[in-house]
Amino acid sequence: MPPSQTPDVDAVGEPAYIVRDMVQKLHSSLIRLLGCYSHEARLHLPAQDEINAAIPGTDIDVDLYFSTCISPPGWQGAKCTVQSCHSSACSQSLPELQDLCDAIHRSRMRKRQLHLLSIGESLHDLSNRRELLDTSQFPSKSLRELLDEGHFSHFGRHKVSLKERRILAIILAHLMLQLCNGPWVRETWGAGNIFFLYNPSTPRVINLRRPYVHSSLSSKPRAPTPDSLKHNDIDRFHKYPLILDFARLLVEIQLGETIKPTEEDCPPGTLEETPDTAFFMIDRIFREISDDIYDDYRSAIDACLECDRFLPEATSFDNPQFRDLVYQNIVAPLEQELLKGFKITIPELNTLQSEDRRSSKKSTSSSGHTTDSRSGYNRSPRCAPQPASFEYAEVNSSRKEYPIVNGRNGISQVRVDTISSSVSTSVEIHPPESFKIAIICPMAVELAPILAVLDAEYEGICFASERNNYTLGRIGNHNVVVTVMPGIGNNRAAAVVTQLTNDFKFLKFGLLVGIGGGIPDLPHYDIRLGDVVVSKPTAAFGGAVQFDRGKTHPDHHFERTGHLNKPSWFLMSNLEKLIAQHSIRPSKVGHYLSEMTRKRNLMIQKGYVHPGEEHDVLYEHNYRHKSHTSDCKNCDQSKKVKRAPRASKDPVVHYGTIGSANTVLKDGDTREQLKKDLGIICVDMEAAGIIDDLPCLIIRGICDYADSHKAKKWQPYAAATAAAFAKEFLSIVPPNFSA
Structure with missing residues (x-):
């Protein structure tokens, strides 16, 4: 636009455009020319910022759909050009429309597009008798x-x-x-x-x-x-x-x-x-x-x-x-x-x-499908050359799209603007190099809440080896790659993390997020079902210990051997910062839990909510379960360990050593012996398989007490509390870290 035609701009920066006055006059014209009062309209008005009343003939294009007032009811499309000023030449050469209601019904009966010109408060019919109306959509x-x-x-x-x-x-x-x-x-x-x-x-x-x-x-x-x-x-x-x-x-x-x-x-x-x-x-x-x-x-x-x-x-x-x-x-x-x-x-x-607007007639057949029209089959969601975020009907007759599919560089659609010869991506590209954080979940019940706390989910990336299944997304400021194991156990965990680090070579650390068995140690560790236990180095161990690794002597004495890596200094410094913050303000775990179920109502039906304090019962370690079913209705209630009720249902976070093994621990006596010998406060079956190959923080929601009363009732909620803590931890990690 030449400098002389630049629209006036006031002190706050909004152009002094007259669109509002123009569309109000259009409304007055429509009302004046309608013969009945039962019409409704649907109007599309493009975003504007450079309409200048000083330029003769300045106009805007408005799309309108009018409801009909005769049977069968329907909608008639209209293109309307609204001019900003009255031109005497135009008004003399064009007949003014007298009955808009009749024009609407006449165009609908003939299946022709209605084209109107609004000048001031007068309305003119510029319809082309050969311009067909697109009746496939409204x-x-x-x-x-x-x-x-x-x-x-x-x-x-x-x-x-x-x-x-x-x-x-x-x-x-x-x-x-x-x-x-x-x-x-x-x-x-x-x-x-x-x-x-x-x-x-x-x-x-x-x-x-x-x-x-x-x-x-x-x-x-x-x-x-x-x-x-x-x-x-x-x-x-x-x-x-x-x-x-x-x-x-x-x-x-x-x-x-x-x-x-x-x-x-x-x-x-x-x-x-x-x-x-x-x-x-x-x-x-x-x-x-x-x-x-x-x-x-x-x-x-x-x-x-x-x-x-x-x-x-x-x-x-x-x-x-x-x-x-x-x-x-x-x-x-x-x-x-x-x-x-x-x-x-x-x-x-x-x-x-x-x-x-110009290409809308083509949009119904040129965009948005996942079926390959050449071969007739549906492409795999992980390997299809489609944008990382689905964009609705983003078609353009002046642009061409070229898919780029490359396991190293991610998947994207690059569009070349044939007018300006510029190249731009239609969506963000998320190559493997952009993922520095991995989240590993052993089971589906643990994966679900992690997917629920993602702030965005991206399209997948194809790799030569498809042993692992990945979900790519974002939590807060961090891109994360999420994977679920094909089964529980340290051996499977080791295989998954080996493939993970091969596929995503720029990973800096991982979070092992899931459920575990709690080992209360009153009054030092008053661990309850639904609480969260996070690995943290102690004087004896680096946050985790594999308690089934070692050798058995002739006198049946078992000697534990080997040790597991500590979390990196970077992980520990961020964890210490979060612990300090919890000393001056409440944890956000409760907030993220309520947000999770509010956004995902189905999770309530699936049990990802607090089951109730009455279902959290800790029995004396030497008292065994008395039923072949998982409920404890036949157990002696006098064997319960008395614990003071909590003022809130919000989970409490505990920090210490997590014991890991390839076997499920379901015995109170063994649990107490491990607590005495190793000082562990939680047990799982995957930490030992991961922590040596990837700097890792272990986050476990407590679903049972690792005794004979073990049941699955608390598993969904415990998985949710672990996921909520993982999200809070990532909120502490700096956006552009280079640990």
């Missing part, structure tokens, strides 16, 4: 449905990338600036009235960059705006409902699911929702997930919740100063994150939307 899939169906889930098969989530958030932010408190969006908006083009024959191809806002085309008086708030509305915690609605959208897009109020969000002693319930719900969930959100996005949500700090009272989006402040405090941080993280500016985003 904006029928709401954002609410996509959230509820798992399309935004971080672990679903769809996997909407972080980039696409951020682009959608910015497009919705600009829609808020242009439409809210106007005739298009009056009282409220949310995921239920934001729609996307949907074709039932290709359900996975959904272009998230083209949201449509649902609106009623009615000439009824506008609902009250913040300019005319009643006294009881002013007393609300949040005075700007439309901004609060946007905060909910940001939280739901980040979380990947619909958020719902709980008893905590309602007045004490009741489940009745009030006008403030939405604020309390959004604020509560935002606090729970804020640690996992990047700064700029978090700042935008925080500004939505605290907007009364910077917004003038009793104003709305019709006020330019109000809109400027919303842009500066809410929209600008979102734009900044998109620029910093993905190098996309708003003009570039507008260009991408325009290109997507």
Whole structure:
């Protein structure tokens, strides 16, 4: 754009664009020309930042879908060009439309695209009688449905990338600036009235960059705006409902699911929702997930919740100063994150939307499938040359895609822009070199909670040898490779870690995360079921000892031989820092546990919750179980070891030596002897097979007391507590460490 045509920019940086006025005049024209009051519309408005009223003929392209008022009910698509000023030449040469309702039904009967031109408050029909209407799709899939169906889930098969989530958030932010408190969006908006083009024959191809806002085309008086708030509305915690609605959208897009109020969000002693319930719900969930959100996005949500700090009272989006402040405090941080993280500016985003718009007719057959059309078979999820994060309908007629498949360099799609001749990746590449941390889980029950605490999951990488199964993802600031063993035991653990270190040669350390048998030593170690035991060097051992390794003498005396490596200095320094932090503030294990089950409701059904203190019973070590079943209903209750009740169900973390062997320990007498001889506080079956080949921290959730009363009831919850501690530990490790 020449310097003379640069749009005015105020002190806060928002361009003085006139899109809002243009689309309001369009709404007035539509209302005036409709012969009935039963029509609804769904409008797509591209993000804009360079509309200048001083340029004659400046226009914007708006996509519209109108509902029909005759049987059978349906939707008619329309392309509408809105000009910013009235041109006498145009008005004289084009006949003005007189009956929009008739034009809608005529185009629908003929299956032709409706094309409108809006100049000022006049409307003109520019439809081409040969331009067919694409009847295969219309904006029928709401954002609410996509959230509820798992399309935004971080672990679903769809996997909407972080980039696409951020682009959608910015497009919705600009829609808020242009439409809210106007005739298009009056009282409220949310995921239920934001729609996307949907074709039932290709359900996975959904272009998230083209949201449509649902609106009623009615000439009824506008609902009250913040300019005319009643006294009881002013007393609300949040005075700007439309901004609060946007905060909910940001939280739901980040979380990947619909958020719902709980008893905590309602007045004490009741489940009745009030006008403030939405604020309390959004604020509560935002606090729970804020640690996992990047700064700029978090700042935008925080500004939505605290907007009364910077917004003038009793104003709305019709006020330019109000809109400027919303842009500066809410929209600008979102734009900044998109620029910093993905190098996309708003003009570039507008260009991408325009290109997507031109290629939308091809999108239903050119993107989003996992079936190889040439061979007819479904590619393996681990080996298919597809992006590391599935991006919905990201098609572009001016671009070509070239898959790169390489076991050393990861898997990605590289797109060459034939216009600018620049090469850019459509998603982040995660080669093996980018993974420095491994998490090893012995069994599926232990793997599940680790998958649940991942903040992102990436596509897999193919290796020449496929002995191990890997899940790639991110926890906090760290890429992690997660693997599960084919079976328990030190020998299998050694084989898995050998292959692991061969496939990922840049690993710095590992976390062995799972369940173990606790060895209480009252009053020093009051270990309970569900507690966490972490390996930590003592005077005698380096954090773990293999108690079944040694030689037996003629007098039947068993002599233990050999020793296991200590964790690295780097691991221990970070562990000591975490221990120190727990001395001044509570552990986050309880928080991560509640977050895990809130996001993954199925885990509650699978037992990944506290079974209840009444099921945590420690018997005297020499009292044996009295039943062939796992329950202790026939056991002598007088043989229970008396322990004081705890004030909280939150797990307690213990640090010490973990004993490892290839045999399951299920005998109280042996347990006590090991405690006496070696000072161990937990037993497992994998630590000895890993710790010598990979610097490792052993994290065990206690599921039993390694005696004859051993049962599986506590295994899921114990695995969850270990996973929660692993996540907290990684939050201490510096992002760019080079241990």
